Amino acid sequence: MKRQMMAAIIGVFGALGAPENARAYDIDCAIMLCLAGGFPPSAVCAQAYRTMIRRITPWPSLPPFGVCTFAHVPVELGGPGGEGELDTNLPEYEWLNRTHVIWFTGRSYEPRDQPRQWDWTIRSCDRENRTCQYxxxxxxxxxxxxxxxxxxxxxxxxxxxxxxxxxxYSRSIMVEYGDFEGNMDHSEWFDY
Incomplete structure (x- = not known):
């Protein structure tokens, strides 16, 4: 009976410790992994989705995600245990440099004594939000x-x-991104 009780206690503590290991990667890794899967329903992907939207909806927007470096993983979980800088100008990170945030604004209106008219703009910004163009x-x-x-x-x-x-009137935003093989894709439009 004591062995069964001890096994149950160890099982409970083991199960409680598992979520900590599951969150051993930084949020940028979670965003990329969940984005690739279409943000499947899970607590990690829900947090990743909220973080990505929080980054891209203000103006000026922040990059939707950075490089998945595992920089914030504690040493005891096998990570470097600190902040890490990464040179994203290297050829192996070209996929990240193809990431753009695309903004849409459109409206429809009827000027006085004239037929209905439409205005719209599509603006694309690089992942660092340094360079934007219409x-x-x-x-x-x-x-x-x-x-x-x-x-x-x-x-x-x-x-x-x-x-x-x-x-x-409509305002929407999306993320266009490429994978490491050069294939381009994009997220859905998000109204804000």
């Missing part, structure tokens, strides 16, 4: 924004909304 900037169009646009990386991306007559 991909499209249209004012006073008599037709809604088109269905798709071409990003800096050559991807054809659908606009977040259709720009119909009942849609008056």
């Amino acid at each position: 991909i499209q900037r249209v004012y006073g169009s008599h037709t809604p924004w088109p269905a798709t646009f071409v990003s800096e990386s050559g991807q054809e991306i659908a606009y977040p909304t259709s720009g119909g007559f009942l849609h008056f």
Whole structure:
């Protein structure tokens, strides 16, 4: 009976210690891993999703994620136990340098005694938010924004909304990223 009780106690303490090991990586690693899986339902991915959105929604935005360095992993869990700097200009980090935050703003309105008009802009910023450029900037169009646009990386991306007559204003943001093999992809649009 004592052995069974001791085994149960050890099992409980072992189970309670497991989440600490599961969180042994920094949040940038969690964002990248969860983003690749479409943010599957879990506590770690929910936190990673919230952190990524918190970084990219203010203006100026912060990078959606950095390099997964395991820099914050304590030594007792096998990590370096401190802050680590990494040279992302090396060729093996080119995928990270293709990350862009894409901002969309669009509105529909009816000027006095004129037909309905649409304005929209698509702006792309690098992952450090140092360099931003307009991909499209249209004012006073008599037709809604088109269905798709071409990003800096050559991807054809659908606009977040259709720009119909009942849609008056929209602000959205997305992340465009590349993997280590050079394949480009993007997140969904997030309205804010």
